[in-house]
Amino acid sequence: MKNKQHVNQQVNATLRVLxxxxxxxxxxxxxxxxxxxxxxxxxxxxxxxxxxxxxFQLVTLALVLLLNVTVIFYSFSSIEATLVNDISVFAQEYxxxxxxxxxxx
Amino acid sequence: MSEQDFVKELQIxxxxxxGQLLDAYQQxxxxxxxxxxxxxxxxxxxxxxxxITVFRSIxxxxxxxxxxxWIYKIATNKCLEFIRKKNAKKRFAFMQTILENEIPLDxxxxxxxxxxxxxxxxxxxxxxxxxxxxxxxxENQRVVFxxxxxxxxxxxxxxxxxxxxxxxxESILFRAKKSLQQKLENFYKNDI
Numbered sequence: 001m002k003n004k005q006h007v008n009q010q011v012n013a014t015l016r017v018l019x020x021x022x023x024x025x026x027x028x029x030x031x032x033x034x035x036x037x038x039x040x041x042x043x044x045x046x047x048x049x050x051x052x053x054x055x056f057q058l059v060t061l062a063l064v065l066l067l068n069v070t071v072i073f074y075s076f077s078s079i080e081a082t083l084v085n086d087i088s089v090f091a092q093e094y095x096x097x098x099x100x101x102x103x104x105x
Numbered sequence: 106m107s108e109q110d111f112v113k114e115l116q117i118x119x120x121x122x123x124g125q126l127l128d129a130y131q132q133x134x135x136x137x138x139x140x141x142x143x144x145x146x147x148x149x150x151x152x153x154x155x156x157i158t159v160f161r162s163i164x165x166x167x168x169x170x171x172x173x174x175w176i177y178k179i180a181t182n183k184c185l186e187f188i189r190k191k192n193a194k195k196r197f198a199f200m201q202t203i204l205e206n207e208i209p210l211d212x213x214x215x216x217x218x219x220x221x222x223x224x225x226x227x228x229x230x231x232x233x234x235x236x237x238x239x240x241x242x243x244e245n246q247r248v249v250f251x252x253x254x255x256x257x258x259x260x261x262x263x264x265x266x267x268x269x270x271x272x273x274x275e276s277i278l279f280r281a282k283k284s285l286q287q288k289l290e291n292f293y294k295n296d297i
Contacts, residue, residue: 003294011289014238017231018254022223026135027149031127034156038123 108172115163123160130173131156134180140255141184143221143236151187155180174265177258181248181266188240216240238288246281253278 027033090096106114114122134155139148158179166175216236224232239247248267252258258266263274 007290007293010293011286014231014235014289015285017224017228017235020225020228021221021232021255022225023136024139024145024221024223026132026152030131030135030149030152031124034127034131034153035120035124037153037157038160 109168112163112166112168112172115160116166126159127156130176133173134176137177137180137252137256137258138184139221139223140251141181142187143216143219143224143232145220145222147187147191151183152180155183158183170265174262177262177266181252185244185248192240234289234292235285238285238292241288242281242284245277246284249274249277250281250285 111122111125115126131152135148135152138152138155139145142148142151155176159176166172170178216233216239219229219232219236221232239250242250245267249263252263252266253260260271260274264271267274269277
């Protein structure tokens with residue numbers, strides 16, 4: 001019982017320490033030190049593409065992908081067209097193409 | 106000048122405005138820092154870091170909260186970050202002393218040494234005990250308890266800084282007090 005009382009007294013005394021903490025004034029040169037540190041750190045260059053936010057990056061990526069897909073699509077369709085043209089020119093050159101509907105050809 | 110205009114001045118990098126900000130908040134920020142970190146030099150270093158962070162990220166301040174709340178939030182986070190780093194370093198050093206077969210004193214916590222000029226000499230020993238006990242609380246409990254009981258912030262300010270509701274802050278504070286009491290009781294029981 002005595003022990004419990006003693007423990008309680010100690011606990012309360014320890015908690016009271018927090019209420020007895022006095023205000024500590026900030027160092028007189030604090031402001032000066034901070035301003036000095038800022039001036040030293042200020043010359044550090046800001047990132048050039050600070051406006052290039054993740055949203056912009058996503059939109060740019062989407063545009064580049066779209067452009068790629070379009071270019072691939074057009075190039076493949078033009079290859080197909082030239083291939084057909086090339087075959088007809090080749091056939092004409094070697095007289096392989098029949099211009100009439102004769103049954104002898 | 107309204108707060109909005111003042112923030113605009115800060116955002117365009119006005120040294121004069123920043124000087125005014127320092128005049129207005131240096132004592133308060135330092136007070137918050139020394140409440141979390143009971144060491145004058147360390148608290149001052151962290152307070153300086155707080156203002157440098159404010160200066161660098163003021164362009165991202167959207168004005169959703171008061172400027173003071175935003176600064177206290179940064180201060181709280183910087184202090185927690187500092188304590189986390191210090192405790193990790195202390196734990197590492199403690200492990201090394203064990204491996205080197207030295208007598209392991211309890212130096213696992215940053216709060217084994219308190220150098221707080223505001224603590225009376227006769228309270229030094231007890232202050233180490235209470236700060237070590239606070240160090241074992243959960244982060245939420247530590248923040249709310251420190252802001253309320255050491256930094257003496259109002260409930261409304263704590264609500265703004267932590268972003269929690271008033272009832273939540275009250276409940277966290279109640280649990281923190283209970284937990285501290287329990288920890289101290291256990292400590293003194295083992296001490297007898």
